[in-house]
Amino acid sequence: MIDLCNVELFNNNFKQFFRIVEKQLIKEYGKDIILKVIDYPKNIPFNHIHSKHVNKVYATTAMIKTITQFRLKLSFVMYRCKACEKEFGREVMGELIPYPKVCPDCGGKRFDIIFEDSKYEDYKYIKLEEPLENRTNKKFVEFKGKIEGYLASPFYNLNAGDVCNLIFTLSPVIDKKNNTLDTILDIWHIKPVNMTDSEIEISDEDLSNIIDYSLKPDLLDIFSKNIATNVVGYESIKKGLTLQLFSGNPYANRPRENLHALIIGDPGMGKSLMLNNIYEITPKSVKANGAGTSKAGLTASAVRNELTGTFELEAGAIVLADNGQLILDEFDKLSHQVMLALNEPMEDLSVTISKANIQQTLSANTTILAGANPKNSRFDKMKEIGEQINIPASLLSRFDLIYALTDDINYDNDLAKAKKILSNQADTGTVVLDPLFIKKYITYAKNNVFPKLSKDAENYIAEFYARTRQLAINDDAKPLTTRELGAMYRLAIAHAKLRLSDIVELHDAKVATDVYTESLETLGLDYSTVGSIQAVLSNNERNILFFMEQLIKSGEYSINEIIDMCVEEYDAPLEKVERLYNKHMKDLK
Ligand SMILES: [Zn+2]
Numbered sequence: 001m002i003d004l005c006n007v008e009l010f011n012n013n014f015k016q017f018f019r020i021v022e023k024q025l026i027k028e029y030g031k032d033i034i035l036k037v038i039d040y041p042k043n044i045p046f047n048h049i050h051s052k053h054v055n056k057v058y059a060t061t062a063m064i065k066t067i068t069q070f071r072l073k074l075s076f077v078m079y080r081c082k083a084c085e086k087e088f089g090r091e092v093m094g095e096l097i098p099y100p101k102v103c104p105d106c107g108g109k110r111f112d113i114i115f116e117d118s119k120y121e122d123y124k125y126i127k128l129e130e131p132l133e134n135r136t137n138k139k140f141v142e143f144k145g146k147i148e149g150y151l152a153s154p155f156y157n158l159n160a161g162d163v164c165n166l167i168f169t170l171s172p173v174i175d176k177k178n179n180t181l182d183t184i185l186d187i188w189h190i191k192p193v194n195m196t197d198s199e200i201e202i203s204d205e206d207l208s209n210i211i212d213y214s215l216k217p218d219l220l221d222i223f224s225k226n227i228a229t230n231v232v233g234y235e236s237i238k239k240g241l242t243l244q245l246f247s248g249n250p251y252a253n254r255p256r257e258n259l260h261a262l263i264i265g266d267p268g269m270g271k272s273l274m275l276n277n278i279y280e281i282t283p284k285s286v287k288a289n290g291a292g293t294s295k296a297g298l299t300a301s302a303v304r305n306e307l308t309g310t311f312e313l314e315a316g317a318i319v320l321a322d323n324g325q326l327i328l329d330e331f332d333k334l335s336h337q338v339m340l341a342l343n344e345p346m347e348d349l350s351v352t353i354s355k356a357n358i359q360q361t362l363s364a365n366t367t368i369l370a371g372a373n374p375k376n377s378r379f380d381k382m383k384e385i386g387e388q389i390n391i392p393a394s395l396l397s398r399f400d401l402i403y404a405l406t407d408d409i410n411y412d413n414d415l416a417k418a419k420k421i422l423s424n425q426a427d428t429g430t431v432v433l434d435p436l437f438i439k440k441y442i443t444y445a446k447n448n449v450f451p452k453l454s455k456d457a458e459n460y461i462a463e464f465y466a467r468t469r470q471l472a473i474n475d476d477a478k479p480l481t482t483r484e485l486g487a488m489y490r491l492a493i494a495h496a497k498l499r500l501s502d503i504v505e506l507h508d509a510k511v512a513t514d515v516y517t518e519s520l521e522t523l524g525l526d527y528s529t530v531g532s533i534q535a536v537l538s539n540n541e542r543n544i545l546f547f548m549e550q551l552i553k554s555g556e557y558s559i560n561e562i563i564d565m566c567v568e569e570y571d572a573p574l575e576k577v578e579r580l581y582n583k584h585m586k587d588l589k
Contacts, residue, residue, distance in 0.1 A: 008066075010152070018188070020317060022035050036189055038191075039117075039207070047142070054183075055170070063164065064158060065128065065129045066127045067124055067160055068533040072123075073407065074119060078088055079099075079112065080111060081111055081114060082111060082112060083108030089118070089433070101376045121148055124196065127142060127143075132289065132292075133288060135297075143185050145168065146184055147184035147190060163300060165193060166185075166190040167189045167244045169186045171186050207444070212445050219498055219526075220242060224430075224432070228278060230274075233420075236521070240491075240515050241261060241514060244325075245282060245442050246270070247367055247491075248446065250537065253348065257366040259487070260346055260369075262402045263370070265371060265374060266373075266378050266407060267370065274371075279327045279328060284324025285321065285325065286326050288328050290372075297316050299345065299351045300315050301316070302353055302358045303353070313353060321364075324366065328371070330372070331391065339395050342398070343394065350362060372390075375389060401515075402519060449497045450502065451493050453489070461488050465488070485498060491511070491515050493508075545584055547569060547570070563581060
């Protein structure tokens with residue numbers, strides 16, 4: 001082992017160093033040697049790469065934007081002189097085929113290449129850009145790179161969208177057309193950071209573990225306590241997000257089974273921590289930030305390939321996350337135009353590109369988990385969601401689950417939360433799952449279990465839907481719509497998948513309606529009162545209204561007395577009680 005940081009040639013001309021070492025090794029061992037450079041410590045941010053780094057070795061992290069098919073290049077070429085038939089060879093560094101000037105024997109100037117005695121190597125061009133999650137505006141750095149040898153072989157699995165650690169030298173190349181310098185990254189090693197679906201191997205032992213677990217009665221509880229463990233509390237939200245992880249059918253787009261979720265969070269409520277943790281345990285996930293994402297970066301675009309001159313499709317985040325999850329924080333910072341471009345992928349799970357004679361539909365069987373900040377930096381359960389967030393209503397309705405993280409003040413909850421943070425421990429009795437096991441479990445369930453609704457489950461959800469709409473019949477109320485019906489259907493399927501059951505049972509349907517109504521509660525909504533009272537009320541407001549109604553019906557008090565009594569009983573502001581009275585009770589008597 002040599003500490004290469006201190007070797008001068010290594011630092012000043014790595015290419016040459018690399019070849020010398022490789023040659024030496026091949027000479028010594030007499031066969032092909034693959035030299036790998038791994039875990040190099042000189043790490044720089046991708047967007048800091050510049051002229052200072054030319055011909056030196058650094059490590060960085062970047063995302064693969066595009067990757068070409070493999071190309072063939074000569075690594076060693078044999079010539080035959082056309083005049084005297086002398087055969088001689090030489091090493092090849094670049095991709096171009098070099099020709100010798102004169103024959104060393106007869107001075108002849110024309111040669112044939114003996115292809116069968118030459119040696120070849122694979123290489124590929126890749127385009128690298130700043131990882132989506134690091135972008136804070138729409139300008140970001142992009143570099144061309146070249147991988148060779150085993151890194152370009154079919155056995156080394158690199159895909160567009162992979163976020164990778166890489167070791168490279170920044171090399172100048174001459175742009176012959178313009179006679180200027182261009183740059184390329186010579187990549188000595190590249191390795192995806194996140195395991196993708198195809199790399200998660202499930203052994204027989206794993207499978208028997210997975211099946212053992214699937215029989216546990218409190219499965220949703222166990223899983224939800226093992227996700228977003230870095231954020232205390234929010235049990236009901238974690239249940240919804242757990243079911244989201246199991247949602248989606250990799251083999252079918254219709255009817256949509258993917259559950260899209262949106263978390264609206266006051267700053268400092270742990271929303272981003274939660275999203276990061278979900279990102280880490282999702283088998284295939286892509287992370288992006290709304291503030292730095294363009295329409296092309298989110299969906300797809302047609303661009304001219306500088307190397308081949310033809311138009312090619314470049315996948316954006318939602319296409320890259322096909323059959324996985326897209327974690328999109330700061331969703332509210334996407335431009336209106338970019339948000340509208342999400343209507344198609346969120347409902348039809350595809351992206352259609354029509355540009356430059358290209359009309360193509362790409363699969364985007366992607367589940368979206370978005371995070372957003374409320375407009376006034378604090379979510380108010382008393383107000384309509386639409387008023388509080390910069391997201392068009394049509395797009396908001398694409399989310400099956402919407403949660404608000406709010407700083408509710410409740411003595412018992414606060415006490416429990418404080419104790420948990422102070423002790424920094426999992427709940428006693430919580431089964432702790434290995435994150436890799438969770439990935440394997442999700443991967444297995446998503447790819448092997450395709451539940452169908454039983455009659456019982458179907459009836460239960462249908463009755464819940466019809467009954468709840470009935471509550472809305474006599475008022476100016478907001479009944480559930482078929483959108484909510486779809487969400488409950490998807491939740492029930494996801495819960496059956498979690499149990500590895502091919503049938504959606506009555507129990508799955510009950511969990512689905514529970515998880516759904518709990519998501520409404522975080523918004524200050526209640527399925528049973530969306531029917532009788534228009535819009536959004538907190539539990540406290542509903543209690544005040546109920547109390548007020550009893551007093552009015554008793555006929556014993558004047559309106560002013562009733563308002564005073566409500567203020568007293570609930571310690572509520574006078575203005576709020578008057579508003580509630582005027583809005584909901586004025587016509588009663
Ligand atoms: Zn010759």
